[in-house]
Structures are given as structure tokens and as C-alpha cells.
Amino acid sequence: MIVALTPMLTIRLLEKNIMMVLVDAVLLSVAFLSLVFLYKEKYVAYIKGTISLTLAVGMIFSSHYGSDASMYWIFPGTLGIFSMLSPRHALALLVCMSSILLPVLVNRTSLETVLTLYATLAPSIFFVYYFARELQLRFEQLNTEAVEDYLTQAGNRRAFHRDAEHCITDLVKNAKSATLIVFDMDYFKRLNDTFGHGVGDQVLKETTSLMGKRLRRTDKIYRLGGEEFAIIVRNSNLHDGQTLAHDLREYVAVSQSDALPNYTMSFGVAELKLDESVTSWVDRADKALYASKDAGRDKISLAS
Numbered sequence: 001m002i003v004a005l006t007p008m009l010t011i012r013l014l015e016k017n018i019m020m021v022l023v024d025a026v027l028l029s030v031a032f033l034s035l036v037f038l039y040k041e042k043y044v045a046y047i048k049g050t051i052s053l054t055l056a057v058g059m060i061f062s063s064h065y066g067s068d069a070s071m072y073w074i075f076p077g078t079l080g081i082f083s084m085l086s087p088r089h090a091l092a093l094l095v096c097m098s099s100i101l102l103p104v105l106v107n108r109t110s111l112e113t114v115l116t117l118y119a120t121l122a123p124s125i126f127f128v129y130y131f132a133r134e135l136q137l138r139f140e141q142l143n144t145e146a147v148e149d150y151l152t153q154a155g156n157r158r159a160f161h162r163d164a165e166h167c168i169t170d171l172v173k174n175a176k177s178a179t180l181i182v183f184d185m186d187y188f189k190r191l192n193d194t195f196g197h198g199v200g201d202q203v204l205k206e207t208t209s210l211m212g213k214r215l216r217r218t219d220k221i222y223r224l225g226g227e228e229f230a231i232i233v234r235n236s237n238l239h240d241g242q243t244l245a246h247d248l249r250e251y252v253a254v255s256q257s258d259a260l261p262n263y264t265m266s267f268g269v270a271e272l273k274l275d276e277s278v279t280s281w282v283d284r285a286d287k288a289l290y291a292s293k294d295a296g297r298d299k300i301s302l303a304s
């Protein structure tokens with residue numbers, strides 16, 4: 001924007017077109033200030049919104065006060081707005097801009113030119129919208145796949161590490177603690193061997209889905225690997241974690257599908273300590289889980 005506008009501003013100064021000098025100067029100032037804020041990685045969404053809005057208003061003003069050729073800046077401006085906003089927001093802004101622009105253009109140029117402009121602008125906006133929407137959907141799909149377990153739709157290990165790191169930051173900065181519940185199925189190998197891998201998969205899916213129904217929106221379930229899962233319970237202490245683990249164990253026991261073999265789970269609960277790493281937090285919860293196994297399984301143990 002800065003590269004395109006600087007020579008334009010110079011030409012308009014030489015032409016003494018004061019209104020256009022003002023329009024370009026405002027656009028340039030917004031672009032320059034945005035660059036500074038973007039460099040500092042602050043308020044990025046607001047800045048993109050402000051630039052887009054300024055661009056749209058600038059296109060209306062320049063179509064009114066500029067030369068006839070100014071109206072063709074609408075095309076790169078449209079692309080610019082789509083590159084900064086979500087497809088839906090960009091479309092809404094461009095529809096508003098085109099509606100305001102229509103009477104402005106009718107007043108200053110021939111009807112034929114206006115019709116030609118709109119006949120080319122409308123499909124351009126439609127195709128760019130379609131392309132941007134497709135791109136956004138693919139991006140969202142890839143983002144989900146990157147953090148989700150394929151079989152159970154629980155968070156995967158990557159998501160677990162990211163969220164566990166957030167908990168550590170939350171504890172250091174806001175003194176908000178979190179509890180980790182790890183659990184796995186008891187005698188799962190035997191279940192697989194007796195009923196088949198497919199039934200084992202169904203058990204993993206059912207457990208995740210049942211537990212998801214009992215968790216708060218802020219709590220999240222992850223599959224750490226094989227038949228081992230973890231739940232991060234935000235803003236909680238060891239006692240809260242223990243209560244939730246009891247609730248989950250009871251709930252899964254009574255809600256298991258009759259079509260699947262009966263199974264039990266062992267749990268380990270650990271509250272996050274200050275200055276602790278994710279690895280150490282998981283290790284302590286895992287040790288508690290092994291204690292549950294050693295104590296005969298279908299148990300809940302607390303980490304020290």
C-alpha cells in the first residue's frame with residue numbers, strides 16, 4: 001500500500017488535486033501506523049480491520065474526487081481487503097462499499113462505464129470470495145487435524161503439550177493452578193485379544209465421548225498414546241481433580257454400552273506445582289496411575 005500510494009500522492013500534489021492528496025495522505029498514514037503496530041505484533045486483528053475500512057472509504061473518495069482512472073483501483077483494493085479480513089467480513093464490507101459507490105459513480109461518469117465496472121466487479125468479488133472461503137476451510141481442517149486424535153477426536157499429544165504449557169504460564173502469572181488426571185483402561189490387551197481390535201477401538205471412542213459429556217467447557221481430554229489419556233482441569237486443586245476422577249469413573253462404569261464388553265480404568269491425579277515442567281507434571285501423574293495399577297486397578301491415586 002505504501003509503495004503504491006507514495007508516487008500517487010506525489011502526482012496528485014503536482015496536479016494540485018487537494019482532495020485526493022488528503023485521501024492518499026490519510027491512507028498512507030494508516031498504512032504507516034499499521035506497519036509500526038504490526039511490527040510490534042500488537043492488535044493485529046484491529047489493524048487489519050482498520051486498514052480494510054480505510055481502504056474501502058478511500059476507494060469511494062478517490063472514485064469521487066480522483067480522475068476517471070481512479071475507479072479501477074477498486075480491483076486491487078478488493079484483493080487487499082480479502083487478504084486482510086475473513087471471507088465473510090470482506091464480502092460484507094465490499095457489498096456495503098459497492099452500494100455506497102454506485103450513486104457516486106452514476107453522478108460522475110456514463111451509465112455504460114458504471115455498468116461495465118459493476119459487471120466485472122461482481123464476478124471478481126464472487127470468485128475471490130469463493131477462493132478465500134475454500135482456502136479458509138482447508139486451513140481450519142488442517143489446523144484441527146494437527147491437534148486432534150484421529151480415532152477418538154480427543155486432543156492429541158501436541159495439543160496436550162501446548163495446553164499444559166498454558167497452565168504453567170497461568171500458574172506463574174495469575175496464580176491459577178491446574179490438575180492433571182491421567183488414566184488408562186485395565187487389561188486392555190486382554191480385551192483386544194478376546195474381542196478384537198475393532199471392539200477395543202470402540203471402547204476408546206466410547207470412553208472419550210462419555211467423559212466429554214461430564215467435563216466443563218474449560219476442561220479438555222487428550223489421548224497421550226495407545227490407551228492412555230489425560231484430562232487437564234483448569235483452575236482446580238488436587239481435591240477437585242480427585243472428585244472429578246471419581247465422578248468420571250462412576251459415570252463411565254454405569255453408562256457403558258451393553259454392546260461392548262465391561263471394562264474398568266485406573267487413574268492418577270497430580271496438581272501442577274510452581275516451577276514444574278510439563279514432563280515432571282506428567283511423570284508425577286503417571287506414577288500415581290501406576291500406583292492405582294499396583295493397588296489392583298479400577299482405582300484413583302493422588303500424586304505427592
Ligand SMILES: Nc1nc2c(ncn2[C@@H]2O[C@H](COP(=O)(O)OP(=O)(O)OP(=O)(O)O)[C@@H](O)[C@H]2O)c(=O)[nH]1
Nearest residue numbers: 185186187188189190192197198200201226227293
Ligand atoms: N484397539 C486398540 N488397542 C490399542 C490401541 N493402542 C494401543 N492398544 C493396545 O492397548 C494394549 C495395552 O496393553 P498393556 O500396555 O499391556 O496394558 P493393559 O493390557 O491394559 O494392562 P494394564 O494397563 O496393566 O491393566 C496393547 O495390547 C495395545 O495393542 C488402539 O488404538 N486401539
